[in-house]
Amino acid sequence: MAALPFVLLASALMAAPAATTANALGVNWGTMSTRRLPPKVVARLLTDNGFNKVKIFDADEATMEGLAGTNVETMVAVPNDLLAAVAGDYARAKEWVKANVTRYAFDGGVNIRFVAVGNEPFLRAYNGSFDKVTVPALRNIQRALDEAGHGAAVKATVPVNADVYDSPASNPVPSAGRFRDDVVDVMADIVRFLNKSGAPLTVNIYPFLSLYGNDDFPLDYAFFPDSGGGKTTAAKVAKPVVDGKVVYTNVFDANFDTLVSALKKIGFGHLPVMIGEVGWPTDGDKHATSALAERFYAGLLRRLVSRKGTPLRPNTRIEVYLFGLIDEDAKSVAPGNFERHWGLFTFDGRPKFPLGLHGVGRPAMPAPATSVEYLPRRWCVLNPDADVAGDDEEEDGRIADNVGYACARADCTALGYGCSCGGVLDARGNVSYAFNAYYQAQGQVESACDFQGLAVVVDDDASRGGCNFSVQVVGSGGTVAAVAVARTMAAVAGLAAMILLVVL
Numbered sequence: 001m002a003a004l005p006f007v008l009l010a011s012a013l014m015a016a017p018a019a020t021t022a023n024a025l026g027v028n029w030g031t032m033s034t035r036r037l038p039p040k041v042v043a044r045l046l047t048d049n050g051f052n053k054v055k056i057f058d059a060d061e062a063t064m065e066g067l068a069g070t071n072v073e074t075m076v077a078v079p080n081d082l083l084a085a086v087a088g089d090y091a092r093a094k095e096w097v098k099a100n101v102t103r104y105a106f107d108g109g110v111n112i113r114f115v116a117v118g119n120e121p122f123l124r125a126y127n128g129s130f131d132k133v134t135v136p137a138l139r140n141i142q143r144a145l146d147e148a149g150h151g152a153a154v155k156a157t158v159p160v161n162a163d164v165y166d167s168p169a170s171n172p173v174p175s176a177g178r179f180r181d182d183v184v185d186v187m188a189d190i191v192r193f194l195n196k197s198g199a200p201l202t203v204n205i206y207p208f209l210s211l212y213g214n215d216d217f218p219l220d221y222a223f224f225p226d227s228g229g230g231k232t233t234a235a236k237v238a239k240p241v242v243d244g245k246v247v248y249t250n251v252f253d254a255n256f257d258t259l260v261s262a263l264k265k266i267g268f269g270h271l272p273v274m275i276g277e278v279g280w281p282t283d284g285d286k287h288a289t290s291a292l293a294e295r296f297y298a299g300l301l302r303r304l305v306s307r308k309g310t311p312l313r314p315n316t317r318i319e320v321y322l323f324g325l326i327d328e329d330a331k332s333v334a335p336g337n338f339e340r341h342w343g344l345f346t347f348d349g350r351p352k353f354p355l356g357l358h359g360v361g362r363p364a365m366p367a368p369a370t371s372v373e374y375l376p377r378r379w380c381v382l383n384p385d386a387d388v389a390g391d392d393e394e395e396d397g398r399i400a401d402n403v404g405y406a407c408a409r410a411d412c413t414a415l416g417y418g419c420s421c422g423g424v425l426d427a428r429g430n431v432s433y434a435f436n437a438y439y440q441a442q443g444q445v446e447s448a449c450d451f452q453g454l455a456v457v458v459d460d461d462a463s464r465g466g467c468n469f470s471v472q473v474v475g476s477g478g479t480v481a482a483v484a485v486a487r488t489m490a491a492v493a494g495l496a497a498m499i500l501l502v503v504l
């Protein structure tokens, strides 16, 4: 491994304190939060922990200003809702590149390496909405990059979800992998284009989701062998997948190789592939815990450092962006309550579990964010005079309405069954949790802790056991929140209804 020259080069170029990663390691920085840490604080969190690549979901100015001068290799993105415009009008693509790439291409600017064209545009849930626009958008963006002189350094790619390929039910092995019928033509166009432009295909692979909602899925198969105590062996995995001479003992390898087979089938078995998202959440589901996340990442990071590759691509270095950097409390919970808990770090930049980020030595707690400014240590809780589930039906109804209001606008996912606050709080605690979540998301403004007189502000930390009543950070409150709320309303209404049932 050429670790030493890299370290020397890295410290010379970046003057980053801990850039000792033997392996280039990326991470996704999402910003769907009710309150955002200052971008400079987050950028520092990246460099302090040796992340030298980052993927963002737009090209937000504040985020880009945070990254400026860090030399962290950055993937910016054209969101799905812009694909049609960029596909239909080359001038629009040029404008995009000018505003979001050229603008940062100066000494001390942002080290942009990739432009993600769309984000999982062929997800089954989108019903083909982006099938026709993705390829023309990809072409226009790369052409605009080339014409502006960025083409050699900056490549356009398309991050796809692993649901664009599978194996037939009759032969469910990786070597039988193929692209989904409805997207095989568009994937072939993309792959041909990427092969010509010299860019990798980007795929998001989530072993956690294989486990989620599938009680028959063998738990060990979600993890890499020899992680978590070195005891996961082929023999121990309940149902290893036997594919000719290869025995697959973990779903990541099986999934990746299914893609390799699908690529081979369309004539591009050697196209470079990078992992745009992979990770494990820590709350919001019974399998979303810090302990399992630690086990998953220990195996993943060890695998990446070993450069062992997968059975169909042995001895290859796989480029990876972990998902994600910090928790995002305004993400849509439509896929599940775990969606807001993907962070390696909490919303305020505290590490959740030890990680082997540097590729050598034992996993250690990552460095926390520095210079984080918090709002004052105060919490919003249910007024002690309020009567929960008492004789006063009208009051019960009012409490229920207010909890519903709070949870539709702030994050109550930790209250669910099997989550960090589920079973820890009593009925009063549940209501207080919801009130406090809203109060903090609103930046502790006085009017956010009223709830028709049902709430009071207190100085005593109401956290209990593993259930944290957080105090939010000073930071920009989000326009993001307003947008996200509209989308998450339906799913959150479900959760609020659960809480209400118990309160009533």
Ligand SMILES: *[C@@H]1O[C@H](CO)[C@@H](O)[C@H](O)[C@H]1NC(C)=O
Residues within 6 Å of the ligand: 058, 059, 060, 077, 078, 079, 082, 095, 096, 097, 099, 100
């Ligand atoms: C810059 O990128 C963002 C995110 O893709 C997009 O919303 C914005 O319209 C772009 N700016 C221009 C001028 O195209």
Ligand SMILES: *[C@@H]1O[C@H](CO)[C@@H](O)[C@H](O)[C@H]1NC(C)=O
Residues within 6 Å of the ligand: 125, 126, 127, 129
């Ligand atoms: C896709 O189709 C389903 C069922 O017809 C519908 O409920 C859903 O809203 C559609 N989604 C999109 C993004 O068009």
Ligand SMILES: *[C@@H]1O[C@H](CO)[C@@H](O)[C@H](O)[C@H]1NC(C)=O
Residues within 6 Å of the ligand: 194, 195, 196, 197, 198, 199, 267, 268, 269, 270, 271, 272
């Ligand atoms: C494109 O594919 C051909 C055939 O597989 C291969 O020889 C070539 O190296 C590929 N080009 C790139 C840039 O990957």
Ligand SMILES: *[C@@H]1O[C@H](CO)[C@@H](O)[C@H](O)[C@H]1NC(C)=O
Residues within 6 Å of the ligand: 346, 420, 466, 467, 468
């Ligand atoms: C709650 O906060 C404490 C200290 O602030 C921290 O150690 C603990 O990990 C947190 N728990 C969760 C579930 O976030």
Ligand SMILES: *[C@@H]1O[C@H](CO)[C@@H](O)[C@H](O)[C@H]1NC(C)=O
Residues within 6 Å of the ligand: 415, 416, 417, 422, 423, 425, 426, 427, 428, 430, 495, 498, 499, 500, 502, 503
């Ligand atoms: C608190 O709310 C959660 C989520 O709705 C629920 O599962 C739990 O039973 C509630 N606890 C009490 C004691 O009301």
